[in-house]
Amino acid sequence: MSHPWSRPIRTVVSALTALSALAALGACSGEGGQAPARGTAEDPVTLTFWAWTKGSKEVVDAFNASHDTIKVKFEEIPSGGLGGYPKIANAVKAGIAPDLLSIEYPQLSQFVSQGSLQDLSGFLTEDVKKKFLPQAVELTTLGGRNWAIPFDASPQVFYYRKDFFEKHDIAPPKTWDEFRTAAEKIKKAEPKTRIATFFPDDPTFFQAMAWQAGGQWFDTAGDSWRVDTTDPASVKAAEYWQGMIDDQLVSTASSFSPEWTGSLKQGTTVGYLGASWGAGVLSGIVTEQKGKWAAAQVPSWDAGRPASGMIGGSTFAVSKDSRKTAAAVEFALWMSTTEAGIKARIGASTSSALPAAPGLVPVARKAFDTSFFGGQDLYSLYEKAGASVDPDWLWGPSTGATNNALGDELSNVVGGSSTLRKALGTAHDATVADAKKRGLNVEDAS
Incomplete structure (x- = not known):
């Protein structure tokens, strides 16, 4: 089987052709006509964010305490399997979806197929993608385009x-x-x-x-x-x-x-x-x-x-009607790729999830108490498991x-x-x- 990046089409196709469907979705990407990535301390860009993962509120609080040009309003919703995804889908249809959404890898392609999300390829440069586990990047890449920011991996x-x-x-x-x-x-x-x-x-x-x-x-x-x-x-x-x-x-x-x-x-x-x-x-x-x-x-x-x-695993995606894409991506990358973001998540929820950014594994290793497991180095085990995940799925x-x-x-x-x-x-x-x-x-x- 060819490597996914080499496939000519890796996305959902409606009655329209794959090219036109992606072009329509891609029109939502970029920063044209949107609010700037950063506001000012006097007039910050305000984002809305929905998630159910433990520690999300504490992560938002940590971000807001350390940033004055972007502020985030957080709403906790039911987990995806308990009503979170229908709530998101209905909000998108009604045009009232938040700027940023927490979506698990398995559900991402369904939301892309429905035209609910923005193409974030313009923000995920090669330098940014190199920060993430390749398998996590694969799971957020459809049709050669990037639709979400990987957050964690769950081998x-x-x-x-x-x-x-x-x-x-x-x-x-x-x-x-x-x-x-x-x-x-x-x-x-x-x-x-x-x-x-x-x-x-x-x-x-x-x-x-x-x-x-x-x-x-x-x-x-x-x-x-x-x-x-x-x-x-x-x-x-x-x-x-x-x-x-x-x-x-x-x-x-x-x-x-x-x-x-x-x-x-x-x-x-x-x-x-x-x-x-x-x-x-x-x-x-x-x-x-x-x-x-x-x-x-x-x-x-x-x-x-x-x-x-993988069992589960989450990403951050930007809803199609958001006009604050750049700011939403900045916040998502802060959560996924900074020491402060990972520490806030793990410290608040005792999460043992593997960061999708390998460079932050040492931070997670230090933040998560493994005494329950006799002090075993769990994160080295997780890294090996993550590297063994078949990227062709x-x-x-x-x-x-x-x-x-x-x-x-x-x-x-x-x-x-x-x-x-x-x-x-x-x-x-x-x-x-x-x-x-x-x-x-x-x-x-x-």
Whole structure:
């Protein structure tokens, strides 16, 4: 597969041609007719900013306290999956969207396809892009244009109860075969205990597994989207996890549910396949287990080739009707690429997310307390995981339809009335149908 930057078109195409669609969107970019990047201390440029990520208010407060020519008004909104994205979409349609938006990587292409965002290519020069993890830049690049400022990266890692593994002489698994063997040993040693959880309510969990296995659900050909959620790599991942579920080697509790958090506290779940931000989650849930946890690279299909997908991860995008693009980009870059911005985020929320700007990893490393993990150097692990993410993964134009269909079917999978292979097919059909309904050109590659 060619490198994404070499693809002639990497964007959503409506009934219009790809070129005209991008040209129309690109007309929103630049600074023509807009407020200047900086106002004055007496008359600052005032931005509006919507986000739900923890620490956002404190970051805004830190920016406002240190800047007098740009001021930011912050509004906390529900997380994307709990109503944040519909709120954003409705605001864009009504022409009342804020200047700056927090949008996760998976949803970015959908907002671009709807013409909701501005092309920021004029602001993301090569020097600016060099500050970011290449994979993060790839995930914000569509049609050879840049649509958002990367904020963090969220590669998968495996968190595990080091004390339990050592007690039962189980080594942290490096491959998925070793992971299954370890799961069998754990279940045999303590029948009520499981190595980790397959989250049935979170489609991004399984998507990351397909991504890590080498899946490629979306691509473009000419002026059309190519959709195939049933490619061989994804089927391989589906069959593996179907076996783990059928043999009851993993828990199937919903993510962050009382059942899941209770199993962590009781020690009946001794591992967590999560993202880089998961360290902060764990340390907040089971504070009494301080010093008992450690982290390792997520198991891969090839012991000699580490690989990781991403679970979540966020960006900052400018809404199409904003007339303060330059100021919004300046604020977004301050949050993403300055020591003060990263320290404010981590200090306020105990976030363990990997900065999308590698140069700020030392700042995050110093700001995040890893004593829960025995002082382990988590950020070196995260950096290796981030570098192993396949940059060819492309998110599709109908993320909501894909996730809704997949999520509904995953519940049936753990209930025994469906299979993961069927779930892949259901997600495929729903994605193609939704894209066509929205007037996009779609090539069904299944």
